[in-house]
Amino acid sequence: xxxxxxxxxxxxxxxxxxxxxxxxxxxxxxxxxxxxxxxxxxxxxxxxxxxxxxxxxxxxxxxxxxxxxxxxxxxxxxxxxxxxxxxxxxxxxxxxxxxxxxxxxxxxxxxxxxxxxxxxxxxxxxxxxxxxxxxxxxxxxxxxxxxxxxxxxxxxxxxxxxxxxxxxxxxxxxxxxxxxxxxxxxxxxxxxxxxxxxxxxxxxxxxxxxxxxxxxxxxxxxxxxxxxxxxxxxxxxxxxxxxxxxxxxxxxxxxxxxxxxxxxxxxxxxxxxxxxxxxxxxxxxxxxxxxxxxxxxxxx
Amino acid sequence: xxxxxxxxxxxxxxxxxxxxxxxxxxxxxxxxxxxxxxxxxxxxxxxxxxxxxxxxxxxxxxxxxxxxxxxxxxxxxxxxxxxxxxxxxxxxxxxxxxxxxxxxxxxxxxxxxxxxxxxxxxxxxxxxxxxxxxxxxxxxxxxxxxxxxxxxxxxxxxxxxxxxxxxxxxxxxxxxxxxxxxxxxxxxxxxxxxxxxxxxxxxxxxxxxxxxxxxxxxxxxxxxxxxxxxxxxxxxxxxxxxxxx
Numbered sequence: 084x085x086x087x088x089x090x091x092x093x094x095x096x097x098x099x100x101x102x103x104x105x106x107x108x109x110x111x112x113x114x115x116x117x118x119x120x121x122x123x124x125x126x127x128x129x130x131x132x133x134x135x136x137x138x139x140x141x142x143x144x145x146x147x148x149x150x151x152x153x154x155x156x157x158x159x160x161x162x163x164x165x166x167x168x169x170x171x172x173x174x175x176x177x178x179x180x181x182x183x184x185x186x187x188x189x190x191x192x193x194x195x196x197x198x199x200x201x202x203x204x205x206x207x208x209x210x211x212x213x214x215x216x217x218x219x220x221x222x223x224x225x226x227x228x229x230x231x232x233x234x235x236x237x238x239x240x241x242x243x244x245x246x247x248x249x250x251x252x253x254x255x256x257x258x259x260x261x262x263x264x265x266x267x268x269x270x271x272x273x274x275x276x277x278x279x280x281x282x283x284x285x286x287x288x289x290x291x292x293x294x295x296x297x298x299x300x301x302x303x304x305x306x307x308x309x310x311x312x313x314x315x316x317x318x319x320x321x322x323x324x325x326x327x328x329x330x331x332x333x334x335x336x337x338x339x340x341x342x343x344x345x346x347x348x349x350x351x352x353x354x355x356x357x358x359x360x361x362x363x364x365x366x367x368x369x370x371x372x373x374x375x376x377x378x379x380x381x382x383x
Numbered sequence: 384x385x386x387x388x389x390x391x392x393x394x395x396x397x398x399x400x401x402x403x404x405x406x407x408x409x410x411x412x413x414x415x416x417x418x419x420x421x422x423x424x425x426x427x428x429x430x431x432x433x434x435x436x437x438x439x440x441x442x443x444x445x446x447x448x449x450x451x452x453x454x455x456x457x458x459x460x461x462x463x464x465x466x467x468x469x470x471x472x473x474x475x476x477x478x479x480x481x482x483x484x485x486x487x488x489x490x491x492x493x494x495x496x497x498x499x500x501x502x503x504x505x506x507x508x509x510x511x512x513x514x515x516x517x518x519x520x521x522x523x524x525x526x527x528x529x530x531x532x533x534x535x536x537x538x539x540x541x542x543x544x545x546x547x548x549x550x551x552x553x554x555x556x557x558x559x560x561x562x563x564x565x566x567x568x569x570x571x572x573x574x575x576x577x578x579x580x581x582x583x584x585x586x587x588x589x590x591x592x593x594x595x596x597x598x599x600x601x602x603x604x605x606x607x608x609x610x611x612x613x614x615x616x617x618x619x620x621x622x623x624x625x626x627x628x
Contacts, residue, residue: 136471137470137471138467138470138471156473156475157473159471159472159473160473162471164468164471166464166467166468166471167464168464169463169464169465169467169468170463170464170465171465171468172397172401172460172465174400174401174404174405175397175400175401175404179397179400182393183393183394183396183397184472184474186389186390186393186394187390187472187473187474188472188473210404223468226468230472230473
């Protein structure tokens with residue numbers, strides 16, 4: 084048993100009626116790690132996070148934060164969280180929210196410094212109601228930091244934000260990473276995981292299907308990514324030599340191949356009308372697809 | 384390290400701040416009872432109404448902030464995910480409810496004062512100092528059962544439904560509890576209903592401090608209020624348990 088872990092989950096299961104939302108998750112996060120939890124909707128990410136936050140009790144297994152049971156007051160004092168779909172009371176300002184939350188913690192951040200560090204000065208004294216979506220998210224981010232947490236949970240921190248607002252949140256996160264904070268992040272956006280995380284954990288159907296350093300996960304695919312427009316069907320392409328997985332992408336197909344030259348020869352042979360052809364190294368997106376896609380497993 | 388008292392005070396301050404920043408809630412909630420009182424207790428008064436309605440409208444004045452503040456307030460904060468943020472923080476659960484109760488007590492004082500002033504001046508109600516104090520205590524006591532009722536509604540229903548249910552409870556408790564008209568004017572079936580409502584028993588206790596006490600059973604009324612408060616507390620607890628998965 085790993086006692087030095089900031090977060091330690093052991094055999095965590097959560098069932099709702101007959102649905103197993105989380106089906107036996109073991110996960111340890113060490114100090115200073117920035118771990119991204121990826122997976123499709125319904126993969127169990129949010130339910131797992133809720134167990135780790137103590138918002139819901141696992142059906143089996145346990146989660147500890149710095150050796151304390153998740154949800155206990157000392158565990159809650161050591162974490163900060165930015166939750167999905169959570170809004171603050173509209174009639175108070177960011178500064179008022181932060182000052183109130185500071186009273187909950189034993190060693191809170193200095194409010195003025197925190198406001199400066201998270202770049203929210205410009206709207207710190209504006210009522211929450213009047214803020215834009217991006218500004219609200221950044222206030223929530225500041226609120227997650229008010230207790231000087233050892234472990235920061237960010238559940239879909241940039242969902243629904245435009246590019247500029249997402250960048251602002253990312254910069255905030257990076258600044259925390261530089262200070263050695265431990266972060267557990269869930270996201271739909273692979274770009275976000277790629278930009279922020281040094282470790283990636285992929286969940287599918289309630290279990291962990293891949294766990295490793297971001298570079299490893301990306302490298303796991305190998306081969307090449309072929310994009311093209313073709314009249315061939317996905318089911319026809321999967322049987323072409325060298326093809327590891329096929330995804331629909333825009334109006335065409337994205338094909339991951341272990342042997343690009345071989346696959347291309349077959350492709351061009353079978354579809355003489357094939358167009359818009361590009362060949363590149365696979366990114367994180369293809370890596371995750373190939374780890375979770377069922378067609379891949381059939382082909383493998 | 385903050386003590387529990389610091390948290391409670393900071394939290395109460397935040398609650399009061401939120402309240403006064405919602406004038407569309409505060410003004411009608413404060414103005415309605417005193418306007419009713421001025422109309423029925425003073426302008427259209429027929430002998431003694433200024434004094435009896437002081438007792439019953441005081442209960443009515445406290446019901447608004449307690450039922451709506453808790454019912455709509457908690458439902459909205461729960462629906463918007465605010466309660467989850469609190470639950471993830473090390474804030475003790477009692478501070479959230481304790482602060483709302485304190486803020487409601489403060490609000491209740493402001494709802495009662497104009498009625499007391501109107502009664503003492505325009506209404507010519509002359510009571511002993513101890514009777515005024517007893518009246519105030521009774522009216523403030525009303526904050527507890529009604530806040531727990533609001534809490535149960537706030538945990539059980541979504542924001543919109545909680546507002547509708549709060550309205551329903553508010554009006555039923557006022558009319559059927561005899562806060563607007565004495566239940567002696569009701570048919571006997573409806574008088575029976577009144578006995579099942581905390582608003583009726585609170586009004587009876589309040590009346591005992593005036594010259595118009597309807598009966599001598601203040602102890603029985605207080606016992607009923609206690610039982611109902613405990614039941615409402617139990618309902619609020621069940622609603623709280625039910626909404627967490």
